[in-house]
Amino acid sequence: MEIFFAPEAMPDAETIIFGGNTARHISRVMRHRPGDVVKATDGRGTEFELKLTAVGVSRVEGRVLGRRMRPTEPRHKVALAQALLKGRGLAQVVETATELGVSEVIPFLSERTVAKMSAVRRSRLQHVAVSGLETSMRTVLPCIADCVSFEGLLGRMTEFDMTVVAYEGECRFGIDDVLDKDVRSVLAVVGPEGGFSELEIDRLKVTGAKVFSLGPRRLRAATAASTVVALCLQRLGDLG
Amino acid sequence: MEIFFAPEAMPDAETIIFGGNTARHISRVMRHRPGDVVKATDGRGTEFELKLTAVGVSRVEGRVLGRRMRPTEPRHKVALAQALLKGRGLAQVVETATELGVSEVIPFLSERTVAKMSAVRRSRLQHVAVSGLETSMRTVLPCIADCVSFEGLLGRMTEFDMTVVAYEGECRFGIDDVLDKDVRSVLAVVGPEGGFSELEIDRLKVTGAKVFSLGPRRLRAATAASTVVALCLQRLGDLG
Numbered sequence: 001m002e003i004f005f006a007p008e009a010m011p012d013a014e015t016i017i018f019g020g021n022t023a024r025h026i027s028r029v030m031r032h033r034p035g036d037v038v039k040a041t042d043g044r045g046t047e048f049e050l051k052l053t054a055v056g057v058s059r060v061e062g063r064v065l066g067r068r069m070r071p072t073e074p075r076h077k078v079a080l081a082q083a084l085l086k087g088r089g090l091a092q093v094v095e096t097a098t099e100l101g102v103s104e105v106i107p108f109l110s111e112r113t114v115a116k117m118s119a120v121r122r123s124r125l126q127h128v129a130v131s132g133l134e135t136s137m138r139t140v141l142p143c144i145a146d147c148v149s150f151e152g153l154l155g156r157m158t159e160f161d162m163t164v165v166a167y168e169g170e171c172r173f174g175i176d177d178v179l180d181k182d183v184r185s186v187l188a189v190v191g192p193e194g195g196f197s198e199l200e201i202d203r204l205k206v207t208g209a210k211v212f213s214l215g216p217r218r219l220r221a222a223t224a225a226s227t228v229v230a231l232c233l234q235r236l237g238d239l240g
Numbered sequence: 241m242e243i244f245f246a247p248e249a250m251p252d253a254e255t256i257i258f259g260g261n262t263a264r265h266i267s268r269v270m271r272h273r274p275g276d277v278v279k280a281t282d283g284r285g286t287e288f289e290l291k292l293t294a295v296g297v298s299r300v301e302g303r304v305l306g307r308r309m310r311p312t313e314p315r316h317k318v319a320l321a322q323a324l325l326k327g328r329g330l331a332q333v334v335e336t337a338t339e340l341g342v343s344e345v346i347p348f349l350s351e352r353t354v355a356k357m358s359a360v361r362r363s364r365l366q367h368v369a370v371s372g373l374e375t376s377m378r379t380v381l382p383c384i385a386d387c388v389s390f391e392g393l394l395g396r397m398t399e400f401d402m403t404v405v406a407y408e409g410e411c412r413f414g415i416d417d418v419l420d421k422d423v424r425s426v427l428a429v430v431g432p433e434g435g436f437s438e439l440e441i442d443r444l445k446v447t448g449a450k451v452f453s454l455g456p457r458r459l460r461a462a463t464a465a466s467t468v469v470a471l472c473l474q475r476l477g478d479l480g
Contacts, residue, residue: 001458071456072456072457074455096463096466099457099458099459099460099463100457100459100463100467101455101457135458135460136457136458136459137456137457137458138457170480173480174474174477174479174480175474175480176474212480213480214479214480215312215314215341215473215478215479215480216311216312216377217312217339217340217341217376217377217378218241218339218375218376218377219339219340219376220339220375223336223339223340223466226336226463226466226467226470227340227466227470227479230466230467230470230471231470231471231474231479233455234414234415234416234471234474237414238455239414239454239455239467239471240410240413240414240415240452240453240454240455
């Protein structure tokens with residue numbers, strides 16, 4: 001069971017049509033047949049229940065039986081700001097964070113960032129988010145933001161009730177000490193493999209961010225990112 | 241910075257010798273030179289501080305400057321029982337769970353398990369655990385247990401103060417509702433991609449396991465495993 005992404009579906013659609021890779025996936029990989037009941041989402045909050053009426057390799061059509069709004073979405077907005085990572089790292093972060101329930105992933109540059117962000121890479125990451133949405137049955141597609149500078153990251157903090165930063169140099173506070181349970185939105189920040197510089201941490205703190213520790217073991221950035229997202233959602237009551 | 245695994249070092253060793261891949265890694269990849277100060281562990285709780293005295297591609301020697309016991313280990317024993325997964329899934333779980341701080345990974349078979357476990361695969365997973373230990377600076381190498389049957393899994397529950405099971409069919413309880421804060425050891429159980437059968441969940445419950453939900457979004461098994469380990473360690477105060 002998964003949910004199929006139909007970005008062009010209108011919320012009041014009576015019929016939904018899939019083309020391209022999604023049609024191929026439904027017909028060839030999932031081997032659905034006319035009459036099968038499946039789920040689809042516009043990625044903007046609507047979940048459709050569909051009865052498939054025509055199944056071809058390049059075109060699949062379904063009739064809408066019912067719709068629900070955001071049945072599996074977290075109530076809180078948790079965005080992940082992740083310093084660029086080399087290789088497959090960032091894609092792994094986007095996939096896991098999407099499944100867990102982030103609203104947005106914001107890649108950013110920092111002093112010790114070695115990777116680069118191209119338009120192609122961003123579009124690939126957006127595809128990874130679609131795949132995460134489909135397997136996790138979500139109905140809101142997380143946005144993969146343009147890569148921002150460290151300044152740009154500080155600038156985006158005002159959009160959230162709170163910003164929390166995982167930092168290996170912190171040893172007094174855990175997530176429960178810094179994240180208020182009653183915020184509606186939180187920006188969770190995870191640095192590059194080499195960590196943040198002290199200057200960067202100072203600037204985050206001066207701008208209002210709260211710094212916390214994930215414990216004495218050193219985590220790869222991808223592990224830190226999924227852990228931070230899980231802990232934020234758990235703290236806010238959005239993870240079971 | 242990482243910690244090098246020296247499984248044959250005695251706790252009171254004055255000199256530590258690395259061979260094979262570790263010697264190559266220290267000399268060629270990390271490019272250490274005589275005089276460099278590095279860390280090593282026996283994987284049984286001792287952290288050594290070493291000054292390298294000889295660095296060759298197949299043999300590296302260091303003099304012990306000091307030792308500490310379990311500086312980065314969790315105070316609680318959290319073991320992960322993971323149903324076998326296909327492909328790279330289980331290796332990914334072992335790596336992440338090791339970094340986060342598990343004491344042991346117990347692969348097991350279940351009704352909907354499709355993968356198999358060979359001796360070669362187990363030895364590969366033990367290598368993955370070594371790599372997780374080295375990057376996370378841990379001093380206790382998690383054991384990769386022999387793959388057990390579902391019966392075998394139930395049998396192992398008695399070794400732990402508590403067993404918790406992530407189950408998508410549960411919707412009332414989260415981890416904080418089921419995991420007592422004052423246990424010293426917990427067995428966390430995560431099913432295969434296809435989930436547990438109702439019969440399996442009933443048998444786990446009858447044997448004393450507590451079942452909890454990770455929320456309405458459906459997580460891949462690898463994401464569920466790392467999330468469950470993180471939430472257990474967080475709940476017990478071992479994650480920052």
